[in-house]
Amino acid sequence: MDNDGSGKATINDIARLAGVSKKTVSRVINRSALLNEDTRQNIEAIIRETGYVPNPQARALALRRNFLIGLVHDNPNAQMVLGVQQGILGVLKGTEYELIVHPVDRGSTTMVADIRQFVERQRPHGIVLLPPISENPELAELCRQLGCRYVRMGSDVLDAPENSVASNDRAAVHAAVRHLVDLGHRFIGLIAGPEGFRSAFERFEGFKDAMYDGPMHFNAQAVERGDYRFESGIAAGERLLANEPRLTAIFASNDEMAAGALHAAKRRGLDVPGDLSIVGFDDTAIAAHLWPPLTTVRWPILEMGRAAARKLLAGTRDAQPEAAGDPLFLSTLIERASVASPRVA
């Protein structure tokens, strides 16, 4: 009656076939400890034969919790989002969890309400918050209040280790710019990221660190701000090149803007890296595709996505090792062809 051939097998079918109650089958499904080993083996065999798979909707209703991981973001960098997504999906593969992507609008006054509704309705197992909204403490508070696991991704540790995945942007930029200084560059421009982004702030600080650290002074005149997009990189690059002809190098706070700076240089007929060295940040696909291939700081977003997923799965049957690992992931300089020593004056 339960399984008349049309639908899939249910817990009732298994219970009947095994001659036990459905609660016992449920115990097998949920790996309950209090279970006779023989009973378990018997039921597991039947489950295997029938190809029975528990219905996630019914479980979700009973457990008041879904087997979904939410990716909540309003990130202007498509490559970055995609990288995180791939990292998460890699961990979810083979588990009973699926990824649900939920973009929001950080400019909107209803953003917090939107996310609240998303979490209340879908009741995901946990959500991954991407920068810049991950920097909003209100959202973390919301998750706690709703009893939803969460991981905040950022350019610095933003929360408790189990709720954080971070990169060391400041130190990485410091090192990258220091590299330029060591090559002999003395007039280095900065294309900063948009205000309100922690990543922009950290990278700015890293740039300043390298200035104060070396034989130079920080020159606020050699700083232009972009919005992390290509066009803003062109504009900022052009302003920089127009205002300070002595510039021999530019550090852009992400690869897209670095590509824009490259365009600005080409438009002025400059040779890169002969006349101008350029360094980016992210190491997204575009970096290697440009000509010359872009020297950039590799942002380990794939690994960060993986770590975020592992943290959310910690404590479940799909838990993986390293789940509790250090939330900090190191960014490192990838040297390609867009950097050289400055020409001797």
Add this chain to the structure above:
Amino acid sequence: MDNDGSGKATINDIARLAGVSKKTVSRVINRSALLNEDTRQNIEAIIRETGYVPNPQARALALRRNFLIGLVHDNPNAQMVLGVQQGILGVLKGTEYELIVHPVDRGSTTMVADIRQFVERQRPHGIVLLPPISENPELAELCRQLGCRYVRMGSDVLDAPENSVASNDRAAVHAAVRHLVDLGHRFIGLIAGPEGFRSAFERFEGFKDAMYDGPMHFNAQAVERGDYRFESGIAAGERLLANEPRLTAIFASNDEMAAGALHAAKRRGLDVPGDLSIVGFDDTAIAAHLWPPLTTVRWPILEMGRAAARKLLAGTRDAQPEAAGDPLFLSTLIERASVASPRVA
């Protein structure tokens, strides 16, 4: 008792507050026609006051259908996947549907079984199949069998209009290559896509069409195959340039390989477009970021993603206009700076 302050309001709370049965509330939720207008207004007011939202898990269980749209793919082109995703999400925004991303491995023998399990477990409202797996008729059959709506995206119409979203790759490539011919190019190389991809086939045919159509003959020697990735574009470009020094133009079957061809040209010290014109396909972000900016065929994947989502939502309360529209979307040539007339010999 139902709502003791801890949890969210349920249909019972609304029914009690409104002094009606829960079935009546259910009728309001589901926009039933047989409902007294006063009753409806009254209940709707209470729903608004309480902020009540129906529990999707319970609905999914009762309806045996989830309010999820699945994006199933194994596509090597990250930008393409992202574009489709954005298109779908744009349509889903504001509806009760969410997007669930489910990548698969087309090389695996268990791919069909994987997708079957995904659909059986999640019971999505519908799924969007991306190329190349969308070209597999077995998957369409599977969806029909499981009673799951689906839309197949491809470089040609692959199914009934309500299950298809397509672009006119062949004609678009024909026009693009014809453009090169019209500029005076007589030795044009092709970097084809991987075998087994319908898009690769269509674009190849479009290339041949332009050859036979014009003052030239199709020369199989000037064809190299890549796998749609950057590195393969470099390799194919180098082979092309080495084998046929008379080449003045290359058409690459996607932007990534075009970027590779550009690298191959630069490595040989060629000027683009002075010595060599290059045309790509897709118009993904990279096209505009390269130097020189890449002339390419714009593949309207965002629009195609939107259309796919609209077709899936057709017939639901979230249905949008144009849902039944023509499944064909036109690709058009975007002229940038990577193409010029060949130098006079």
Add this chain to the structure above:
DNA sequence: TTGTAGGCGTTATCAG
């Protein structure tokens, strides 16, 4: 036009 009884497939409670 509205209500009642029962079911969707699973898990929790609590007794045996």
Add this chain to the structure above:
DNA sequence: CTGATAACGCCTACAA
């Protein structure tokens, strides 16, 4: 260790 019984929140069928 195992099993009745009652949720979980909503929907369908049938009745009123």
